[in-house]
Amino acid sequence: KFERMKKLKESGSIDEQSFEDIQSAFLVAQSAYQFTLENTEIRSPIDGTVTLVAQKEGENFNSMFTPVLIRIVNTEKMTANIQISDKDVALVKEGQKVEVRVKSEPDEIFMGKIYFISPEADQFGGTFHCKLSVQNRKNILKHNQFADFRIILKTKQNALTVPQKAIIDKKFVLVAENGTAKKKMIKIGIENEFKAEIISGLQENEKVLVEGIVGLKDGNKIEITE
Known part of the structure; x- marks a missing residue:
């Protein structure tokens, strides 16, 4: 419609004021369309591999019933969760290196580094939750996989x-x-x-x-x- 009005203005069929009103309305509609389009696109903040697609295109989405729509895992650097006993937690510091092994590749050692130590113990087990980042060379480590850990204290x-x-x-x-x-x-x-x-x-x-x-x-x- 806007292109048609533009041609009419060029041919002198409509006056300048009418064209400016139409152009202004067009720009507002275009801006609203772009805003709506951007809010319908879901972009991942990381590069990775899609491991879960909870719903298909065209299906209704309700966050109460489907809290996770799509799961993307970055496998180059993994996050591991470990529990440290109250006896050993005083020996563990952020930045310490950790050796990681999995049963599927017993001869491979993956190096990790502790970056978080919970300031409080778990109310049921009395252990302290720690997180470490692990370099996943060859993409051997998998999401939710169990592993053995050895913290290098000194x-x-x-x-x-x-x-x-x-x-x-x-x-x-x-x-x-x-x-x-x-x-x-x-x-x-x-x-x-x-x-x-x-x-x-x-x-x-x-x-x-x-x-x-x-x-x-x-x-x-x-x-x-x-």
């Missing part, structure tokens, strides 16, 4: 370590010396479930007994087999 370069199973009563190890087992009192530094740092009581070149130490005592004769 790291130290060139530390003297021994296997945990070689340490007896958290106090000493047995070393091989001239064909006998010799008891060495030690002091432990940082540790995990597999290894422990030895701060004092042991030298780097000493041979620590790891296997067959049950019942073995200081001074017992031993035979080292390769």
Whole structure:
């Protein structure tokens, strides 16, 4: 209609004032149309993969019954939720690194970093909710997948370590010396479930007994087999 009126104005069939009124009404209608159009488009704030479409085009939508219309997951960096016991929460800090493993890929280790620690404990379990971001290389990790987590509390370069199973009563190890087992009192530094740092009581070149130490005592004769 506006284009037709524009041609009429050019041919002199309508006066300038009438055309300006029509043009003004056209611009208002165009602006209202654009506003309505923008409010009918739903744009994702992130790039990702669509994992859920709750309704199809043309269906009526009610947010009370369908709170999630479309779910989009960014799989390049995942968010993981973990629970920390009240005994360990004092050791955990934002920014600490976390090793993540999933059963589907047991040999793969994914590195994450803690970015949120709840200031209050869960009222039922007494644990503290933590969130971490995890780099999802090769897109192996999946949405809602269970995983095992190991928080790296401390790291130290060139530390003297021994296997945990070689340490007896958290106090000493047995070393091989001239064909006998010799008891060495030690002091432990940082540790995990597999290894422990030895701060004092042991030298780097000493041979620590790891296997067959049950019942073995200081001074017992031993035979080292390769």
